[in-house]
Amino acid sequence: MRELGILTEALLAPSRKPMKPLLAASVVLAFAVSPAPTFANPFETKLANGLRVIVKEDRRAPTAVHMVWYRAGSMDEKDGTSGVAHALEHLMFKGTKNLRSGEFNKRVAEAGGRDNAFTSRDYTAYFQIVPKAALPEMMQLEADRMANLTLDAKEFAAEIKVVMEERRLRTDDNPHALVHEALNSLVFQAHPYRRPIIGWMDDLEHMTWQDAREWYRQWYAPNNAYVVVVGDVDHREVFRLAQKYYGPHKPHALPERKPQNEPEQVGIRRVSVKAPAKLPYLSMAWKAPKLRDVQKDRDPYALDVLATVLDGHDASRFAKNLVRGSRVAQSAGAGYDPTLRGEASFILDGQPAEGKTIAELEAALRAEIKRVQDEGVSAEELNRVKIQSVAAQVYKRDSLMAQAMEIGGAEAVGQSWRDIDTLLEKIKSVTAEEVQAVAKKYFKDDTLSIAVLDPQPVDQSKPKKPAAAVRH
């Protein structure tokens, strides 16, 4: 995100990490589901140029969320220009043929609105939250920069420095982020998910404004985008405005997307990262299936339930057994996001309590998986998963942005907002036997990658060298 943060390492930052509440929310949203609508809402149309428009009417307050999502994220980048998707996201706030640089933010602010954008591995999205009267202006502005961005060397030179500062802030000086980055490039060796969303520093240093322009020309087209509007609006009026502002844009052919599937992993992988810190940190990633067929798949739903049983709420097993019970962990988490374009992992992570070691924590996390493999999960635990899912859906209706994110997130990976109710029903249909079966099937050392933080004393005298990840 330009201001709030990019959706970095969604895969490798399990939900419920206290450090990143916004991030966690986004990850959860990507696999979330909605209460059964009582009438035909949302509404959808497709313009002749391929742009799809999805509108959810919610009349509680005189406000609206407008989002444009492009199906182009860091996974579509090439080696040598890692980070260009995110860099372009920054540059989208500069000038267009019709607008001076900085004018976009100014117009949103003067309308009483807020705006931002975020880049993930799978997509790049832009949004404005505004009083409803400002929606037409926002659609006009957003449609303008879909086609008319004027990139130049000078603007690029200042903005790429901002991106490098962002990388220093989020990654280089953040030991856990360094661990996530190292783990990511260990889990994925062929698949483009191996690259960090924000880009390697060396790639940022050598990026040119032409790289950004090339990215923009390739991917920013109405046929690679969709619009999501949620709020106090009439969907017919939004459709009309979409036609007016986005309709004139011409579609164009998109670059070929090669599959770049990850070869099968056969053998455990380990990496350690040294950085100034006090507590060690451990993150373990197993290869796991992603959700491909909303109707027919079963394992992704069972794995999602397993993640909730382990770490979905305050009474979950990790909180109860590892933090409060045995006190082996200062913190412990489980995360699984099956809703993505690339490949999925199931992650366990945590910090050992003071006086405990990484080895003890790893053993404790593995023991929790073994317990599910041997004994399964209880009816009470399954019931809690269902209650949590249903309650979360009701609570989500208190936020326009959460509803827009839910729709956009599903669409980003090739699902439809129409699948959202199905997802909830599928989660509720998971049995104890299925949870036990996926615990047995997917948690094998051959597909496991482990990254640890090796804490270093804070050497106050001199700046550290560039962070290095060491494999062994």
Add this chain to the structure above:
Amino acid sequence: MRTLIVLLLASLTSTFALAGVRIEHWIAPSGAKVYFVETRVLPILDVQIDFPAGGVYVPAAKAGLAGLTQGLLEAGAGDLDEEQIAGRLVDIGARLGGGADSDRASVSLRTLASAMERDAALGLMRAVLSAPTFPQSVLERERGRTIASIREAETRPDAIAGKRFAAAIYPDHSYGVSPTVDSVGTITREDLVAFHRQHYGAQGAIVSIIGDVSRAEAEAIAQRLTEALPAGGGNLVPPAVKKPLRGTIKIAHPAAQSHIHIGLPAIRRSDADYFPLLVGNYTLGGGGFVSRLMKEVREKRGYAYSVYSYFAPRKLEGPFEIGLQTKREQVPDALKVVDEVLTDYIAKGPTPKELAAAKKNMVDGLALRMDSNAKLLGYLSAIGFYGLPLTYLDDFPAKVKAVTAEQVKAAFARHVKAENLVTVIVAAD
């Protein structure tokens, strides 16, 4: 990182809103003050109780007591242990939250409004507020976890900067004190019991309720939650704040970026200059990408990803702060730009165009700040805790519109004096 900043800004803007929303107010038989909005669109209920039980009431030697007391409310209550409390909440889909800041401690509840869930959730909330047991064994565990996080935070440049900045702008005051390994280590069960007894009384309690219940139901809820609270509370007076002397503190750290905070203690929530500073700060560094700091430091020069300024008024003089992070060798250049922007703004105030833009954003943006129950709940509690008039929110647009450039200039001159500005740089060369 940016999340934290957003929260800080939220505290500043937490009184935006509510125009057109009917707030009902009464005193419960228990003595608690109640603020209520009935809204039936969603089948949910949100309740928050605030107490004057923040860190300001804790002696430095026991720093951490306010947070630990609040945090351990759910560690056991009545005849329930922590596992039973957590399990029962999960079984009804309810969420109990809250925390303690400098001024207040809060406990909040979100629950489905259906009778069975609501009744069970409120029963649990009443128990943790009124009958916490503070088990010794849980205290020992949580003391250990807190100490571990303090040690961890001592390695992080952002956390070090935040702590050192608070200490520097609040010399000899509890606003400047952060929990330490030693202070947390001395906290006993008796401390928790005594702090709860003294600070969690109905007399000082603010009950905020919003959601799918009637006025009569809300009255019953407020009384049920507060009738069994301890007797303490009421007229607590924190010590006065002294202004710091101008100075720069540099702290060594190996980070790639320096973390910079510049500021001083500024205003109380009740200060008459609240609106001029709120409106004025939008142009300086509160308005995101349209602010002067963002334009000069980030957009023009690429010196920082995040740069901002805010006022966070409290019961006493809350901080004014400018913050940024920049690569360490760039610190002198970045500081020079910040200093020029601030000096110029204090001397000249906003241009007519800037002032108009700030007002337009705040007035037109009011709707965004009150478009969910969760947001409204925050405003109710702020109105209650800081004793703002019920009409305050309806008056908000008029108050913003009435601010003049001269008022902004005068208010900055009164509250942001160069002689009191403290600069803290972590990872300084």
